[in-house]
Amino acid sequence: MTSAPGPGSQRAAIWWRRLAVMTRKEMLQLFRDVPIVAFLVYSFTLAVFITGNGIRSQLHNASLLVHDADHSVSSRELIHRFQAPFFRLEGEIADPQEGLRWLDRGKAMVFLEIPPRFHEQLMTGEPTAVQLLVDTTNSPQGLSAAGYAAQIVERFGQETVQANVGSSEESSQNLPIIVSDHRVWYNQDQNDTWFESISHLLRQITIFAILLPAAALVREKERGTVEQLLVSPLTPFQIMISKVLAMTVVILCATAVSLFGIMQPVFGVPIKGSIVLFFSLTALFVFTTAGMGLAAATLTRNQAQVGMMTLLVVAPMLLLSGLTTPMEVMPAWVRHLMALSPLRYYVEITHGILLKGAGSSTLWDSVLAMALLGGALFGFGMWRFRRQFE
Amino acid sequence: MNALTQTTTSQPLIRVSGLEKQYRQHMAVRGIDLTIRQGEIYGLIGPDGAGKSSLMKVIAGVLSYEAGAVEVFGITVDSEPAAERIKHRLGFLPQGLGLNLYPELSVEENVDFFARLRLVPERDLADRKARLLAITRLDRFRDRPMKHLSGGMKQKLGLICTLIHEPELAILDEPTTGVDPVSRRDFWAILTELVQERRMTALVSTAYMDEASRFHRLSLLSNGRILASGTPSEVQALVPGSAVTFQAAPQLEALARLRKTFTQVEAMGPLIHVFTEETERAAAKQRIADGLGDITAGEVRVDDPDLEDVFVALLLRQGRLKDAGDVLPPSSARLNRDGLAIEAKGLVRDFRSFRAVDRVSFQVKQGEIFGLLGANGAGKTTVIKMLTGILPPTGGEGRVAGADMRKAGGVIKERIGYMSQAFSLYLDLTVVENIRLFAGIYGLDKEETRTRLEWIIRMAGLAGYESDLAGRLPMGVRQRLALGCALVHRPRVLFLDEPTSGVDPLGRRHFWDILSRLARDEGVAILITTHYMSEAEHCDRLALMYAGRVVTEGSPGDMKRHVEQEAGHLFEVIADQPAKAVLELRRAGFAGAALYGTRVHMFCRDPVRDKECACQALASSGVTIQSVTARPLSLEDVFVYKVMALEDQERASVSGDSV
Amino acid sequence: MNLRRIATVASKEWRETVRDRMFFLLAFLLPILWMLVFGYGLVLDVENIPFAVVDRDRSALSRDYLYRFFESRYFSFQGYLQSEDEADAALQTGKIRAAIIVPEKFEERLLAGQPVGIQTLIDGTFPLRTDITKMYVIAINSAFSEERVIDHVSRRSGIARAQAEARVRPIRLEVRYLYNEEVRSTWSMVPAMLMFTLMVSSPLLTALGIVREKETGSIYNIYSSTVTKFEFLAGKLFPYVLISSVNAVVLWVMATLWFGVPFKGNLPFFLAASLVFVLSSTGIGLLVSLMVRTQIAALLITLIVAMVPTILYSGLIVPVSSLSPGSQIQAHLFPGMYYTNIVRGAFLKGVGFEVLWVDVLALAAYAAALRIVGYRFFTKRPRS
Numbered sequence A: 001m002t003s004a005p006g007p008g009s010q011r012a013a014i015w016w017r018r019l020a021v022m023t024r025k026e027m028l029q030l031f032r033d034v035p036i037v038a039f040l041v042y043s044f045t046l047a048v049f050i051t052g053n054g055i056r057s058q059l060h061n062a063s064l065l066v067h068d069a070d071h072s073v074s075s076r077e078l079i080h081r082f083q084a085p086f087f088r089l090e091g092e093i094a095d096p097q098e099g100l101r102w103l104d105r106g107k108a109m110v111f112l113e114i115p116p117r118f119h120e121q122l123m124t125g126e127p128t129a130v131q132l133l134v135d136t137t138n139s140p141q142g143l144s145a146a147g148y149a150a151q152i153v154e155r156f157g158q159e160t161v162q163a164n165v166g167s168s169e170e171s172s173q174n175l176p177i178i179v180s181d182h183r184v185w186y187n188q189d190q191n192d193t194w195f196e197s198i199s200h201l202l203r204q205i206t207i208f209a210i211l212l213p214a215a216a217l218v219r220e221k222e223r224g225t226v227e228q229l230l231v232s233p234l235t236p237f238q239i240m241i242s243k244v245l246a247m248t249v250v251i252l253c254a255t256a257v258s259l260f261g262i263m264q265p266v267f268g269v270p271i272k273g274s275i276v277l278f279f280s281l282t283a284l285f286v287f288t289t290a291g292m293g294l295a296a297a298t299l300t301r302n303q304a305q306v307g308m309m310t311l312l313v314v315a316p317m318l319l320l321s322g323l324t325t326p327m328e329v330m331p332a333w334v335r336h337l338m339a340l341s342p343l344r345y346y347v348e349i350t351h352g353i354l355l356k357g358a359g360s361s362t363l364w365d366s367v368l369a370m371a372l373l374g375g376a377l378f379g380f381g382m383w384r385f386r387r388q389f390e
Numbered sequence B: 001m002n003a004l005t006q007t008t009t010s011q012p013l014i015r016v017s018g019l020e021k022q023y024r025q026h027m028a029v030r031g032i033d034l035t036i037r038q039g040e041i042y043g044l045i046g047p048d049g050a051g052k053s054s055l056m057k058v059i060a061g062v063l064s065y066e067a068g069a070v071e072v073f074g075i076t077v078d079s080e081p082a083a084e085r086i087k088h089r090l091g092f093l094p095q096g097l098g099l100n101l102y103p104e105l106s107v108e109e110n111v112d113f114f115a116r117l118r119l120v121p122e123r124d125l126a127d128r129k130a131r132l133l134a135i136t137r138l139d140r141f142r143d144r145p146m147k148h149l150s151g152g153m154k155q156k157l158g159l160i161c162t163l164i165h166e167p168e169l170a171i172l173d174e175p176t177t178g179v180d181p182v183s184r185r186d187f188w189a190i191l192t193e194l195v196q197e198r199r200m201t202a203l204v205s206t207a208y209m210d211e212a213s214r215f216h217r218l219s220l221l222s223n224g225r226i227l228a229s230g231t232p233s234e235v236q237a238l239v240p241g242s243a244v245t246f247q248a249a250p251q252l253e254a255l256a257r258l259r260k261t262f263t264q265v266e267a268m269g270p271l272i273h274v275f276t277e278e279t280e281r282a283a284a285k286q287r288i289a290d291g292l293g294d295i296t297a298g299e300v301r302v303d304d305p306d307l308e309d310v311f312v313a314l315l316l317r318q319g320r321l322k323d324a325g326d327v328l329p330p331s332s333a334r335l336n337r338d339g340l341a342i343e344a345k346g347l348v349r350d351f352r353s354f355r356a357v358d359r360v361s362f363q364v365k366q367g368e369i370f371g372l373l374g375a376n377g378a379g380k381t382t383v384i385k386m387l388t389g390i391l392p393p394t395g396g397e398g399r400v401a402g403a404d405m406r407k408a409g410g411v412i413k414e415r416i417g418y419m420s421q422a423f424s425l426y427l428d429l430t431v432v433e434n435i436r437l438f439a440g441i442y443g444l445d446k447e448e449t450r451t452r453l454e455w456i457i458r459m460a461g462l463a464g465y466e467s468d469l470a471g472r473l474p475m476g477v478r479q480r481l482a483l484g485c486a487l488v489h490r491p492r493v494l495f496l497d498e499p500t501s502g503v504d505p506l507g508r509r510h511f512w513d514i515l516s517r518l519a520r521d522e523g524v525a526i527l528i529t530t531h532y533m534s535e536a537e538h539c540d541r542l543a544l545m546y547a548g549r550v551v552t553e554g555s556p557g558d559m560k561r562h563v564e565q566e567a568g569h570l571f572e573v574i575a576d577q578p579a580k581a582v583l584e585l586r587r588a589g590f591a592g593a594a595l596y597g598t599r600v601h602m603f604c605r606d607p608v609r610d611k612e613c614a615c616q617a618l619a620s621s622g623v624t625i626q627s628v629t630a631r632p633l634s635l636e637d638v639f640v641y642k643v644m645a646l647e648d649q650e651r652a653s654v655s656g657d658s659v
Numbered sequence C: 001m002n003l004r005r006i007a008t009v010a011s012k013e014w015r016e017t018v019r020d021r022m023f024f025l026l027a028f029l030l031p032i033l034w035m036l037v038f039g040y041g042l043v044l045d046v047e048n049i050p051f052a053v054v055d056r057d058r059s060a061l062s063r064d065y066l067y068r069f070f071e072s073r074y075f076s077f078q079g080y081l082q083s084e085d086e087a088d089a090a091l092q093t094g095k096i097r098a099a100i101i102v103p104e105k106f107e108e109r110l111l112a113g114q115p116v117g118i119q120t121l122i123d124g125t126f127p128l129r130t131d132i133t134k135m136y137v138i139a140i141n142s143a144f145s146e147e148r149v150i151d152h153v154s155r156r157s158g159i160a161r162a163q164a165e166a167r168v169r170p171i172r173l174e175v176r177y178l179y180n181e182e183v184r185s186t187w188s189m190v191p192a193m194l195m196f197t198l199m200v201s202s203p204l205l206t207a208l209g210i211v212r213e214k215e216t217g218s219i220y221n222i223y224s225s226t227v228t229k230f231e232f233l234a235g236k237l238f239p240y241v242l243i244s245s246v247n248a249v250v251l252w253v254m255a256t257l258w259f260g261v262p263f264k265g266n267l268p269f270f271l272a273a274s275l276v277f278v279l280s281s282t283g284i285g286l287l288v289s290l291m292v293r294t295q296i297a298a299l300l301i302t303l304i305v306a307m308v309p310t311i312l313y314s315g316l317i318v319p320v321s322s323l324s325p326g327s328q329i330q331a332h333l334f335p336g337m338y339y340t341n342i343v344r345g346a347f348l349k350g351v352g353f354e355v356l357w358v359d360v361l362a363l364a365a366y367a368a369a370l371r372i373v374g375y376r377f378f379t380k381r382p383r384s
Helices: A007-032 A034-044 A046-054 A073-081 A097-105 A118-124 A139-165 A192-223 A225-231 A236-267 A275-298 A303-320 A332-340 A342-356 A360-389 B002-006 B052-059 B080-087 B107-117 B122-135 B151-163 B181-198 B232-238 B251-261 B281-292 B307-318 B380-387 B431-441 B446-459 B475-487 B505-522 B556-567 B578-587 B607-620 B635-658 C003-019 C021-041 C060-071 C084-093 C106-111 C127-157 C161-168 C185-216 C219-223 C229-258 C267-291 C295-313 C325-333 C335-349 C353-377
Strands: A062-068 A087-092 A110-114 A128-135 A178-185 B012-023 B026-037 B041-045 B067-072 B090-093 B169-173 B201-205 B217-222 B225-230 B242-247 B264-268 B271-276 B301-303 B340-351 B354-365 B369-374 B395-400 B416-419 B493-497 B525-529 B541-546 B549-554 B569-575 B594-596 B599-604 B625-631 C049-055 C075-080 C098-102 C116-123 C171-178
Touching: A007 A034, A007 A192, A007 A236, A007 B431, A034 A046, A034 A192, A034 A236, A034 C295, A046 A192, A046 A236, A046 C295, A046 C325, A062 A073, A062 A097, A062 A139, A073 A110, A073 A118, A073 A139, A087 A139, A097 A110, A097 A128, A097 C335, A110 A139, A118 A128, A128 A139, A139 C127, A139 C161, A139 C171, A139 C185, A178 C127, A192 A225, A192 A236, A192 A275, A192 A303, A192 A342, A192 C295, A225 A236, A225 B416, A236 A275, A236 A360, A275 A303, A275 A342, A275 A360, A303 A332, A303 C021, A303 C185, A303 C295, A332 C021, A342 A360, A342 C084, B012 B052, B012 B201, B026 B052, B026 B201, B026 B217, B026 B225, B041 B052, B041 B181, B052 B067, B052 B169, B052 B201, B090 B151, B107 B122, B107 B151, B107 C003, B122 B151, B122 B181, B151 B169, B151 B181, B169 B181, B181 B201, B181 B594, B181 B635, B217 B232, B217 B307, B225 B232, B225 B307, B232 B307, B242 B281, B251 B264, B251 B271, B251 B281, B264 B307, B264 B505, B271 B281, B271 B307, B281 B301, B307 B505, B340 B380, B340 B525, B354 B380, B354 B395, B354 B525, B354 B541, B354 B549, B369 B380, B369 B505, B380 B395, B380 B493, B380 B525, B416 B475, B431 B446, B431 B475, B446 B475, B475 B493, B475 B505, B493 B505, B505 B525, B541 B556, B541 B635, B549 B556, B549 B635, B556 B635, B569 B578, B569 B607, B578 B594, B578 B599, B578 B607, B594 B635, B599 B607, B599 B635, B607 B625, C003 C021, C003 C229, C021 C185, C021 C229, C049 C060, C049 C084, C049 C127, C060 C075, C060 C098, C060 C106, C060 C127, C084 C098, C084 C116, C098 C127, C106 C116, C116 C127, C127 C161, C185 C219, C185 C229, C185 C267, C185 C295, C185 C335, C229 C267, C229 C353, C267 C295, C267 C335, C267 C353, C295 C325, C295 C335, C335 C353
Parallel strands: A062 A087, A062 A110, A128 C171, A178 C116, B041 B201, B041 B217, B090 B169, B169 B201, B369 B525, B369 B541, B416 B493, B493 B525, C049 C075, C049 C098
Antiparallel strands: A110 A128, B012 B026, B012 B067, B217 B225, B242 B271, B242 B301, B264 B271, B340 B354, B340 B395, B541 B549, B569 B599, B569 B625, B594 B599, C098 C116
């Protein structure tokens, strides 16, 4: 306990050496398991690439079926306006009764019916209506489709009127309308690949960080190796933290590969903020998440149990932490529940640092919350671990 | 069963020729030829890693091989479909303490599972189950989940499960490892009976050399090859010689002198055991006297060599094994021998309603080797776990170096070494990585780590295995690695829970050399459990546990004297029907009669009168006696006598209660 | 094939599973808990988007305009800001996701019949939210514009409001929502959670069960016995198929009775299709168990191959048609997508085998293929 060099500092050196050999042991065990290594590599490279490329969360290519009873210039033009990226024309049918069958079969999501005399009515200024049947088995997508369709139809109507009624001169210049001018920040081009690849990276980190240390701890209990460790001068803290440290090192390396090898060069994901801050907070996230896994591990006796336990926790974490749906749309109680999900803070932090260029001054509350959560989880795990054996 | 009657005895049941098996770069079996006939108990012995397990797995059709031919029941086992065709006729018990059983299932459910998997009719199942559980004395534990059985009980259950469908061929890989002496007798009783009654054939490997005399024929394997094959006496005849046992002081000096002349010198407590190739008794004594020089030996006893001596001699002749020699570097610091190293004060441990340990007290001083003996399930492991602080005691206290291990800090923990019963090193790390890990955990610096690593590799005979994964090692080698790891930091107090289970005789001898020196030279206190009674002779003091209690305590000599006083002198009977002889003797009132290999041991209070009485009893029942000779009492006799007496008592009291 | 041996393996497996109390409990509890959390919590309707306003005009008309945002359930007003800089800062901290900037002379220009540009700053980190925010802003803007224009036209041309309206908005879009008439997120998510839960939990149960046997070494009992590969696999999978099937029924009951999702289809058909699905999802577990030696690896790989693709490629959230062509291929490689079609079809559309036969067939083929692969790769006589 003395500050002078001598027995005290020597003991400290030994303390660190113990931690180092334990961490090394965890890494060796991890890398011995070939399937795990294979999936580690896959998850942080190819999977990030595939997901970044392939997933779009907003409405895209909604399949459209059309029944055009008018076959006029106007009806052609309107149909033509339902186009990529939101809609994709799946086909046209002659019999409107057929439409429902297509929707039933899931071959079309939206069915547009244009009535006879559509063009004529439009030209004569007579009010007309087109009908849209929307499959809302996936409700948000259905709503979006209806929303976009409404915009298309409205704009088509206005333009037709302006063109025909001859008020073209005064058109938009001389009408009291609101011209929408959007500026999308942090992702001007609305690049889906940024969001999706980041999301995927975060998902993988979460799965690895929660699962592997937890399973490794339970395996020690199952095989009896933990007895050997308990009889040794290792403290429970060293036994547990070494698993977290090993996982942290592995994940930081994998994240670096993912970020600098795929996301930045291939998708052009910007790194606007401090890279050091990003990696430090990634380490904190791994610590917190691993703490959650270890806490679960101390509640279970075998790997099958800990597997189910982590699964129980990890699925809500992945789906409700703001990667699938924005946090603010969720019911209040879910938001409160998700205060316990370290991923929720990490999503905020990652988007903040990478896309918004935020620094610690704006992120401090997320960081603090995550650190407190991590400390509490790890502390609980330690307490349970001690109680089990002492 | 028709196939059985059709097969004639002369026809070989198993024919192996030129078998080779390779795991990645490691050659496990390099050209083995073997023929096993129907109705034989065929033994495989050999050092750890000799290729026994691989050979057995190949014959059982659960492992593919690279070259050679294997024919079982006349079917060439060269593909999975071919292997399937032999499986209904065989039973296979893999190595490891009950690893093939299902922990969550009860004893009975495990048996039922194996039987139903083999489509044993329910009525036969009930009969066989009742009979087998009774002989193995597991019937009391029918409903206990397998995970709560002790190591030896698991092993017995494993055997029942393997034999429940009464296979024509039983392949048993070290079935008696970790099984106490009394239970081993049960095991052999079952096996012998099945072989005789059902004309079963058995292929058995073992690390207990005394069991080798039970084999009809055996093969000695080493390094993937067969060194010698034949009946036990044929193999024994390959190395003629004598085993000489005597007392000499100072012992360490005597040992050192003898090692210059003899290759096999072993300390057994106060006694020294030497193997000499001299067959003449007088000449053998003379050679020992020459070797000892000015040290005079006490009472010298010359016997025929054990199979174990022969086995070691054969291996030494092959030049594969180096002499145990001086591998222990001189200790850097002599330790203070004062004070108690281990102290158990009224330790009690309950598991729910079951009392596993009942008021156990003993003390171990520095420099003392203390042996904890007892049948499987007597509570030895639980005592060790309480002393090392892994398990909280229900009552009482355990102290190590004056401290309660449950509250002890790092400094105390650095002084103790522990090796648990189940192999508990990291299977997915290599030998060197495991050693380095424990060196680091105990805070050794780089230089120390390097020297200790070298020492352990040499001490435990791990050279050549350095970069093998621990999980791939043969069981005996694993045990040696675990011991090495327990010793890495030169502990002052050592807890060893069955450290030699599954280790070959050479390894075990070597191991005890080291333990003796650690205790004698460095003053290390050692608490050890073992099922090899020959090893217990090495201990300074012993405690025998039965049903959670310590029933006797004392030095090996004390214990023997005590039994001699109680039961009389020991005689060894060699007869043509040993199993029947035991039964007859017991019926004639020799309660302590028991089978040792193919020989019968019995106690006689009055050497002359009792001997006559015994001989008459045997002769009248048609057993031909070859010889009856007086023998010095061994600890195995003590153990078997004590435990059987206690069991009889218990049975009597149980039946008394029920009346 | 011997039924008694299958029954023996199955009953052993069942007992082991039941004895492991916590595991057994979790196997049933997990789907129920997930259903509750996701059924209530996984809301995909983007509403309550937090936004702020910089109103430089502060006129009656600007308030009238902004009032439409305040009133909308899609937006949640967080307060007025003084400048664009403040809006930037608020966006960066994530306190707001959009900011509406009303320019000076907003009222003046509109009343004069001139167009006004309204600038909206939108946080682009979450593309789904960004798009929907944009859509809602445009919708409110055009509704407001329309009224101003109708007003303007009727005043200027001196025609009735109705007439002006017809001129300004010549085409009405009549939208009919099918299957989920009230467009409730719960109705579309709860049936899909059936798919998610079964898709993720049953492979895990299966993989763990088989690898556990490998890891402890008790698999040698199987190797050395007369149990055929088929009997072993059938018996081994049985308890997990049973647990998963029970879970499917429990989840169905929860969906219909607890969450009140209408079940319009044919129940026997649905249960049969669910069984086929369970057979194919447990098949994934079987496949994983053959690839690995340790339970840790089995856990990790099952999560990676079962959970992640299920979130992404099953149609749970993103319809398969929205995916890129490459990802659509990937989606077809996982059984989740087919079952999503089946659950949503059976619950909301009320269609049955006549429509969903392709999906059922695909699942059956999937289950069969996985078992054939499993059967092929499982050997009772390994190399080491």
